[in-house]
Each structure stands twice: as C-alpha cells, then as structure tokens.
Amino acid sequence: MRYDALVVGGSFAGLSAAMQLARARKNVCVVDAGAPRNRFAAAAHGFFGQDGVPPLKMIADARAKLLAYPNVTFIEGRIVSAQADGAGGFVASLDSDRQLSAGKLMLAFGVQDGFPDGIAGVRERWGTSVLHCPYCHGYEFSGRRLGVLIEAPHPPDHAMLIAEWGPTTLFLNANNTMDDEARARLQARGVTIEPGRIAALEGAGQDLAGIRLEDGRIVAVEALFMVPRTRPSSPIAEQLGCAFDDGPAGPVIRTDAMKMTTVPGVYAAGDAAMPMHNATLASADGVMAGTAMHRAMVFGA
Numbered sequence: 001m002r003y004d005a006l007v008v009g010g011s012f013a014g015l016s017a018a019m020q021l022a023r024a025r026k027n028v029c030v031v032d033a034g035a036p037r038n039r040f041a042a043a044a045h046g047f048f049g050q051d052g053v054p055p056l057k058m059i060a061d062a063r064a065k066l067l068a069y070p071n072v073t074f075i076e077g078r079i080v081s082a083q084a085d086g087a088g089g090f091v092a093s094l095d096s097d098r099q100l101s102a103g104k105l106m107l108a109f110g111v112q113d114g115f116p117d118g119i120a121g122v123r124e125r126w127g128t129s130v131l132h133c134p135y136c137h138g139y140e141f142s143g144r145r146l147g148v149l150i151e152a153p154h155p156p157d158h159a160m161l162i163a164e165w166g167p168t169t170l171f172l173n174a175n176n177t178m179d180d181e182a183r184a185r186l187q188a189r190g191v192t193i194e195p196g197r198i199a200a201l202e203g204a205g206q207d208l209a210g211i212r213l214e215d216g217r218i219v220a221v222e223a224l225f226m227v228p229r230t231r232p233s234s235p236i237a238e239q240l241g242c243a244f245d246d247g248p249a250g251p252v253i254r255t256d257a258m259k260m261t262t263v264p265g266v267y268a269a270g271d272a273a274m275p276m277h278n279a280t281l282a283s284a285d286g287v288m289a290g291t292a293m294h295r296a297m298v299f300g301a
C-alpha cells in the first residue's frame with residue numbers, strides 16, 4: 001500500500017500533524033520509536049488544559065484519539081532510512097526491514113540531548129532536578145537555591161532569567177568567556193558567579209542537594225538549569241538531502257513558512273525543525289505542517 005503521508009515520530013508534533021491529515025481523509029501511517037524527549041519528566045507543564053499531566057499520558061491519549069480514525073495506521077518501530085522512490089513519493093525502511101511507501105514524508109522525530117562530559121550525576125537527574133526549561137519546571141522550585149550551567153556558545157544572560165525563580169548561582173565550569181559588562185549585569189541582578197570546574201552533582205536518588213567543585217567545595221543547589229547541545233534523533237533528514245540551519249542549541253531542519261523542507265514533498269515539524277523547544281510549540285508546528293501538507297496534496301507543491 002502507498003500511504004498518502006508517512007509521519008516519522010508519533011509525539012507532540014507527529015500526532016498533531018497526523019490528526020490534520022486524518023481529518024482531511026488521507027491515509028496516514030505514523031511510525032514511532034517510543035522515546036519522546038520529555039519522557040524523563042514525571043509531569044509536563046504549560047500545555048493548554050494539560051498542566052501537570054505526565055507527558056507519556058498526554059501522548060498516549062493523543063494517540064488513542066488519532067487511532068479512532070480508520071484511515072490511520074500506527075507502527076511501533078524506527079525508520080532507519082528513507083529515499084525518493086523515483087515516482088514523486090518516498091520509500092522508507094523500518095528497523096524490522098519492512099518497507100513503507102508514501103506520497104509525502106513528515107519528519108517529526110525530535111532531538112536528542114547531549115550532556116557535558118566529566119560531570120557525574122547529570123544524566124540520572126535529567127528531567128527531575130537537572131532541567132532545560134524554567135517555564136516547564138521552574139515554578140516547582142520557586143524560591144529554592146538554583147544553579148545554571150552555561151557552556152559556550154550560550155550567553156551567561158540565561159542566569160538573569162533563571163533568577164526570576166530563586167536565588168541563583170551561575171557555574172562557569174572553568175570556562176570563563178564572560179566580559180566585564182555581562183559580569184556586572186549578573187552581579188547587579190544578585191546572581192553569584194562560581195568560576196570553578198564542576199566534579200559531580202550530589203544528593204539522594206534523583207534529588208539534587210549540591211554541586212561539588214573540583215577543589216572539594218560543595219555549593220548548595222536544589223535544581224540545575226542547563227542548555228544541552230541537541231542533535232536530530234534520526235539521520236534521515238540528512239539522508240534525504242534536507243538543508244539545516246544552526247539553532248541556538250544545535251542543527252535545525254530548514255523549512256519554509258509552510259513547513260516544507262528544502263526537499264520537495266518532505267515536511268518537518270517539532271523540535272527537529274524549530275529553534276525553540278516546547279511541547280505546545282511542537283504541537284502547533286505539527287498542526288501547521290499537517291494542514292500545509294494536505295493543501296500541497298490538493299494544490300500541488
């Protein structure tokens with residue numbers, strides 16, 4: 001069977017795109033590898049009508065709504081390669097070796113977070129007490145001692161923002177690229193600047209109690225905000241020849257205003273195709289991409 005659309009990734013962006021296509025009566029196949037980016041967090045915040053709901057529940061509920069449409073197929077698995085089929089469509093291979101054929105492709109496979117080398121205790125606290133976004137998880141740490149770990153090329157000004165939520169220490173981790181003006185701005189805001197190299201995070205289980213520096217001192221901190229480097233979760237945009245732009249955290253698949261990539265017939269939505277990463281924005285991006293793809297099916301593009 002040749003699907004009208006193959007959606008790679010069935011989370012906030014992919015399910016939102018697929019819903020628009022399903023409601024436009026297209027045959028849609030969604031393939032999902034089951035590892036949404038926020039799976040480490042017990043609750044997602046800030047999403048319209050869903051504040052505090054576990055992200056995996058939000059996704060499962062959205063998937064169930066989508067699967068109520070008889071023209072939707074959902075496959076648990078991973079697309080490992082995709083290419084043009086020479087007849088205006090695409091053929092993609094699953095990790096099970098099964099091949100799928102579709103008229104158009106939607107890339108909604110998200111991004112992977114990269115963590116700084118040599119700091120013990122970051123990975124196991126990711127999404128609990130080591131966090132990427134103050135709007136998502138800052139409120140829960142209101143008024144508590146907060147840390148910010150910035151690695152170049154991100155500006156230290158991120159610590160100015162985090163200070164909205166509580167008393168803040170900026171950890172330079174022996175990587176001082178700050179000019180005097182930035183230092184003065186942070187100090188005027190009450191941010192403490194800690195120049196030393198971090199050795200490890202301390203605390204019971206996934207809780208954070210402090211940050212141990214290489215010189216042996218421990219700075220009391222209950223949540224650490226950082227901006228991880230990101231990379232696309234799948235190499236297939238590259239395989240297809242899609243162009244990328246440099247985003248603030250990593251490469252972003254280039255799209256036009258209608259969410260089509262630089263390869264005709266291939267659309268992209270969500271974290272993989274946006275510089276700002278947030279579930280609401282990913283979902284909205286998916287809606288835009290799904291409706292734009294449908295219009296292209298009607299009007300051509």
Ligand SMILES: Cc1cc2nc3c(=O)[nH]c(=O)nc-3n(C[C@H](O)[C@H](O)[C@H](O)COP(=O)(O)OP(=O)(O)OC[C@H]3O[C@@H](n4cnc5c(N)ncnc54)[C@H](O)[C@@H]3O)c2cc1C
Pocket residue numbers: 008009010011012013014031032033034035036037038039040041043044045046047077078079080108109110111113126127132133136137233234269270271272277278279280282
């Ligand atoms: C720890 C953490 C907590 C967060 N908390 C919040 C929050 O509270 N509120 C908020 O608004 N945002 C939050 N975010 C951001 C939010 O998770 C992302 O913006 C959102 O998940 C992006 O949605 P997406 O659909 O683009 O990608 P994802 O949700 O990452 O989904 C991509 C899907 O594609 C699948 N996939 C990848 N490669 C393939 C492939 N080759 N074949 C098939 N499937 C594939 C993956 O398994 C995954 O299921 C958080 C992020 C993190 C890291």
